Amino acid sequence: MAGRSGLNLTHAEDLDSFLSRYGEATAWLAPLVRRFPPQALRHWAEELGQPCFTGTSGRVFPQAMKASPLLRAWLARLSVQKVRFALRHRWLGWSEAGALRFLTTEGEREIRADAVVLALGGASWPRLGSDGDWAGFVPPDAVARLRPANCGFLTALSPAFHEQFQGEVLHSVTLSGAGQKARGDVTITRQGIEGAPVYRLSACWREALLRDGRLEISIDLRPGVTPDALLTRLESFRARESQSNRLRRLGLSPAARWLLRENTAPNVTPQELVREIKACSVILTAPDSLARAISTAGGIRYDALDHGLMLKHRPGVFVAGEMLDWEAPTGGYLLQACFATGRAAADGVRAWLVKGSDQPGNG
Ligand SMILES: Cc1cc2nc3c(=O)[nH]c(=O)nc-3n(C[C@H](O)[C@H](O)[C@H](O)COP(=O)(O)OP(=O)(O)OC[C@H]3O[C@@H](n4cnc5c(N)ncnc54)[C@H](O)[C@@H]3O)c2cc1C
Numbered sequence: 480m481a482g483r484s485g486l487n488l489t490h491a492e493d494l495d496s497f498l499s500r501y502g503e504a505t506a507w508l509a510p511l512v513r514r515f516p517p518q519a520l521r522h523w524a525e526e527l528g529q530p531c532f533t534g535t536s537g538r539v540f541p542q543a544m545k546a547s548p549l550l551r552a553w554l555a556r557l558s559v560q561k562v563r564f565a566l567r568h569r570w571l572g573w574s575e576a577g578a579l580r581f582l583t584t585e586g587e588r589e590i591r592a593d594a595v596v597l598a599l600g601g602a603s604w605p606r607l608g609s610d611g612d613w614a615g616f617v618p619p620d621a622v623a624r625l626r627p628a629n630c631g632f633l634t635a636l637s638p639a640f641h642e643q644f645q646g647e648v649l650h651s652v653t654l655s656g657a658g659q660k661a662r663g664d665v666t667i668t669r670q671g672i673e674g675a676p677v678y679r680l681s682a683c684w685r686e687a688l689l690r691d692g693r694l695e696i697s698i699d700l701r702p703g704v705t706p707d708a709l710l711t712r713l714e715s716f717r718a719r720e721s722q723s724n725r726l727r728r729l730g731l732s733p734a735a736r737w738l739l740r741e742n743t744a745p746n747v748t749p750q751e752l753v754r755e756i757k758a759c760s761v762i763l764t765a766p767d768s769l770a771r772a773i774s775t776a777g778g779i780r781y782d783a784l785d786h787g788l789m790l791k792h793r794p795g796v797f798v799a800g801e802m803l804d805w806e807a808p809t810g811g812y813l814l815q816a817c818f819a820t821g822r823a824a825a826d827g828v829r830a831w832l833v834k835g836s837d838q839p840g841n842g
Pocket of ligand 1 (some may be wrong): 607
């Protein structure tokens with residue numbers, strides 16, 4: 480799926496700013512990303528024959544703008560390294576004797592391993608296989624609740640608004656709420672809103688909603704035009720002209736005009752109308768579902784792991800990727816942390832196996 484939108488592998492901003500994107504998880508994640516930084520990820524892709532470029536926003540993509548050539552080259556290399564793939568194996572947890580249980584096309588199968596790396600993802604887009612079922616196989620106190628990240632939100636706007644404008648875009652508007660702002664295109668969904676600026680603010684809005692149950696945000700429908708300029712234009716229209724016509728002549732889309740209608744009386748003063756255009760209020764009631772989110776917040780808590788990302792309650796079992804309790808905005812930060820924690824778990828496995836082979840009787 481990430482490949483469909485160009486495969487934004489990582490980001491080219493300076494490393495300190497980069498690391499700050501992981502919020503509370505920066506404290507433990509930063510050393511791991513420093514050990515496998517954006518430059519190393521880019522180098523890895525390029526070594527696999529996929530040159531990368533940095534877009535104007537600083538996002539780094541393979542020139543092919545898709546995942547398949549990189550994936551093919553990587554699989555070919557792993558196959559030369561004698562990696563064996565066991566496809567169609569659904570992990571079902573552990574047997575009482577501590578073996579890994581799998582559901583396969585030939586029925587259930589148990590496997591014992593010297594070391595295991597779990598990289599089972601979060602719980603967004605479950606139809607791709609990552610459904611968060613694994614959370615039932617670890618002790619509850621090792622997992623921070625899985626929550627939507629980079630997600631849309633449900634609104635208290637009328638169902639008729641969503642029905643009529645579902646899929647339409649409010650172009651280049653500025654969103655403000657819970658003390659944060661972001662500008663960009665907002666897409667109207669069946670019951671809410673989504674899009675890049677919504678995702679950017681989603682961590683802070685989600686927490687505000689969890690705390691307060693509702694959140695009032697405002698939308699500047701004309702961020703590039705000052706209130707004075709809007710007022711001058713509005714006042715230049717003939718007094719007899721309907722409000723709807725005036726808004727149309729200001730270039731506001733049908734969806735934007737409907738939003739203003741939901742908030743204002745039919746014949747408000749031009750000053751009031753300008754205030755609404757610059758700060759149209761919308762109530763958010765909840766984050767949209769985890770299944771529709773780009774990524775997952777929550778997961779295996781860092782305090783349930785040792786420094787090599789090994790589960791303290793399951794020696795020899797390591798965890799990497801979005802299963803871990805961190806979140807980040809879109810922009811390449813997600814894949815970068817997945818690769819960096821994958822690398823850290825691999826280092827953890829190597830240290831664990833070496834330590835094991837030092838013990839008498841452990842060959
Ligand atoms: C539409 C979309 C676009 C995205 N674009 C980008 C982007 O451009 N850049 C970016 O940085 N990030 C992007 N992301 C996020 C990024 O794809 C994820 O953060 C990343 O794939 C997580 O990697 P992971 O290995 O932890 O988990 P996943 O990629 O989810 O892989 C987990 C795997 O484990 C398998 N699995 C789960 N449970 C079991 C089980 N019980 N038994 C067996 N197998 C199981 C799943 O089938 C899956 O194959 C995007 C996400 C989405 C949804």
